[in-house]
Amino acid sequence: MTDLSVDLGFLRLKNPVLAASGTFGYGLEFEPFLELERLGGFVVKGLYYGPREGNPPPRLVETPSGLINAIGLQGIGVAAFAEKILPRLRSLKTAVIVNVCGASEEEYVRVVEFLDGCEGIAAYELNISCPNVQKDGACPAFSPEATAAIVREVKRAGRRPVITKLSPNVTSVVEIALAAQEAGTDAVALVNTFLAMAIDVETRRPKLGNVLGGLSGPAIRPIAVRMVWQVASRLKVPVIGVGGIRTGTDALEFLIAGARAVQVGTANLVDPDACLRVLAGLEDYCRRHGIGRLEEIVGTVKT
């Protein structure tokens, strides 16, 4: 039997497969399809302090091997989460990570301070990279300073480990990752979605209610793998790889590139048991290659 567990330093995962934020609801939606405890963990949908309306529809456009979304982080807010959802997640033997959003530094801090008062959360993932909220798609993860400031405040205010989720829409994701590390993040996750647009040529209107949205799915995987490789070779804190993972092979690309864990996003929407398929692929690979501890392959790409 292969040991699939991975050590993020602040958290040991039973296996490196996490479900990505916004594609796994609050977790419970997936119970009919899989045993949540089989996963290394999951990241719940992004939470602002209060409830949020989200963007007008259409919110989704399918593109070649990709999906553009502009959900706009519709959600129930921390209080409803703590009251209605968290009690049902708490007993699960898997890492529950909360994706934290904010319209300002203060809001990130408020969300974390509130959640610090609740049990059953393994870590916070700071969503500083959502392209669906500001008009031009900009976000704090575009700037090393803004990134560092949020990380620093949240680390100061909160008691739990922090994963900073980075944007791929930048010239140097390494620079931003280093800024997050400097500011004390415990890990980085990359990538969030790529700022994208689609136009209905018949009506000449944007296909999304929000005009711009974020591209995810297999289409972006080769860019995400590149970014993970660049960041992992420069960072001390662990890197979590996200972007277009559907299979064990896809996940292995990220692990071999240097990610210590991976997140499965869009694939969950298509196959609610996609995380299990990824897991089965990892197990099969280890068996075929006689790998006793999966963690050994992290970052072993021979360039």
Added chain:
Amino acid sequence: MTDLSVDLGFLRLKNPVLAASGTFGYGLEFEPFLELERLGGFVVKGLYYGPREGNPPPRLVETPSGLINAIGLQGIGVAAFAEKILPRLRSLKTAVIVNVCGASEEEYVRVVEFLDGCEGIAAYELNISCPNVQKDGACPAFSPEATAAIVREVKRAGRRPVITKLSPNVTSVVEIALAAQEAGTDAVALVNTFLAMAIDVETRRPKLGNVLGGLSGPAIRPIAVRMVWQVASRLKVPVIGVGGIRTGTDALEFLIAGARAVQVGTANLVDPDACLRVLAGLEDYCRRHGIGRLEEIVGTVKT
């Protein structure tokens, strides 16, 4: 009959469909498949001053709805181009654009000075955005200063209009485009390929000889459309849209987003007559919508 011509200011194209550099060889390779004069024009493969070896294979990896290439600009150099190729292109009644490369500002200038001595070239396209040449994928188009410097020198040294080809691997392509405009470029073309990577998990080696390569094809189209829209709404000089165009509808997305012309890249490799399919799609659209002059739809997206 629809008037498909578009005016770039410095050049009137009989139609907005150009073939993109590096995907159309030196043009002649496509003569068995299409009449070159049907195109608005074509951009020949990138030329350095001297001949160039290019990267070791494998040079191509297919990805979901995309292609990563790391050709490394293997080519014959300007002298051989002027001697063997250009004489055969000169008589064509279509715009022949030369994609100009350089390892330094000086090399861009030398290439342009040499080509200025030859007839039969409609414009230069400055390739300051190829991700396959420097080790980490960096290129002048990452920096407004480096971009402006090359544009300025080339405009000073050369006599022909200059199209600056931008990289999508930046935080603000608008900033770079504005720098190019400031420095005197006559147009911008975007996007070049996205820096990407793929790993063979069985051998744990990169799938490309060059480790990194550039992602093109339908997968990237939604990101390219977004960038064209952002840039076109801020620039005075015309924008040429490139990225994942296979059909008339794809091209229309770019035109409606604000591009005055488009380039078809990877699709040429799959269907050597792809440009004609795009053209037929544009004609059909104009007919269905009763559009007399295609140019009228440029930038008409209703956001």
Added chain:
Amino acid sequence: MLKNPEAKIVGREAWGDYVLLRFEAPTISALARPGQFLMVRVADGPYPLLRRPLGIHLRKDKALGVFFKIAGEGTALLARKRPGETLDVLGPLGNGFSVDPCLAGKAVFAVGGGRGIAPLYFLAWELRALGAAVKILYGGRTKDDVPLAARFRDEAFDQVLTTDDGSAGREGFVTAALEEEAGKAAPAMIFACGPDPMLEAVGRIAAARDIPAELSLESRMGCGFGACWGCVQRVRVDGKPAWVKICEDGPVFPAEAVVWDKDAR
């Protein structure tokens, strides 16, 4: 709510752009109610990426059927499937129509426009089983868009057929026929599925006559089971308009809950 990645296709019928596929999916079939839908995979690889939502058109023993119009690449791929091949389906999803026992002996209308007829066939049979008197109001653009008319007739459903161009049945919109029929004798309930303008008109007609109505809405769907929040439409919740998930809280809503006016949203 289950995933059956290998439902065996046991039947296929086609009328121009309209296709009916029957497949064996016993567990899903046992749970299915009219108005619920399935998320159907159209290809194995990463393109087309998403499943397609299709209403449950019929249930017969352990088999289910979907009836769809070829609308784009996904449905075109589905249309190529043949008996013997398999279908990857997720379902049953959504809430479904109210097949209320108190409708026994009452007159009900099922109003379908174009491909919107799909879930109404299943509904009509369930209502008939209940003892309701079902009238089908079936509209399409031309005679090619009402391929199920012959079946409803053969199966002795009371049917009013309309086409926009008059090439089959009465000329005009199905909503005009609804207006007329409801004027003659108001049903106890109206069920409708079709394009938005049709549904909006059905809602108006029902409201004007105080007939309860249920509308099955469409929306682009990412997942179909409530995880992505991609499928929202404007629906009143406790009287207040909100972005409500079609896949989970719908696709069927009481007509009066749906907010059509873009400005009032």
Added chain:
Amino acid sequence: MLKNPEAKIVGREAWGDYVLLRFEAPTISALARPGQFLMVRVADGPYPLLRRPLGIHLRKDKALGVFFKIAGEGTALLARKRPGETLDVLGPLGNGFSVDPCLAGKAVFAVGGGRGIAPLYFLAWELRALGAAVKILYGGRTKDDVPLAARFRDEAFDQVLTTDDGSAGREGFVTAALEEEAGKAAPAMIFACGPDPMLEAVGRIAAARDIPAELSLESRMGCGFGACWGCVQRVRVDGKPAWVKICEDGPVFPAEAVVWDKDAR
């Protein structure tokens, strides 16, 4: 060099993972020479994006055939094609083998490993037509990898069959058989197609005995017609190693031109 987007498939044979498709492509057929290849579209949409290179396996009247092994997603999709459907092909591409009239009456060897046998069937028939005495050396891993052995035998080709595990023909590599046969009676020419290590060994054996040899190389291809420079391999040009396009200057090269040693590149 032509594009035929709708070559009608008229025949299909399959042996496990190996498939032979025949299709009508009269103009391409008229131009085709052994060793040339086609670029075949495997799907209509953007995925899989690229065409797949396949050698021309046979020409019969106006029909051509491709013979391929299912190696991945693209060939798996192709394997699903059935007679009556169409194939989108580009060709004939590349240079082909030297079917030199002076080979008439001479003994020649055609050495194929696995799917590398594909172009050698067409070659063998053309050489036979020329009056050459063709010996087929056909190797595979197991008996399942030499599906064409029966055909060569039935069509009275002199054939040496090998499998790595001895499950059909002689046990061992096809190159061992080549060594032995060439030792018995050296042919005037060796043609070979197969995996790189096999081709390298064929080149060595031919060089040692001073027999001219032509090797058909493989490479990832973007276009197949010289436009992308994606398919290069290390080949000597005027004695000097260079990155040479397989699709245009090959896929067939004189054995001595190919640079195998990664360090000597």
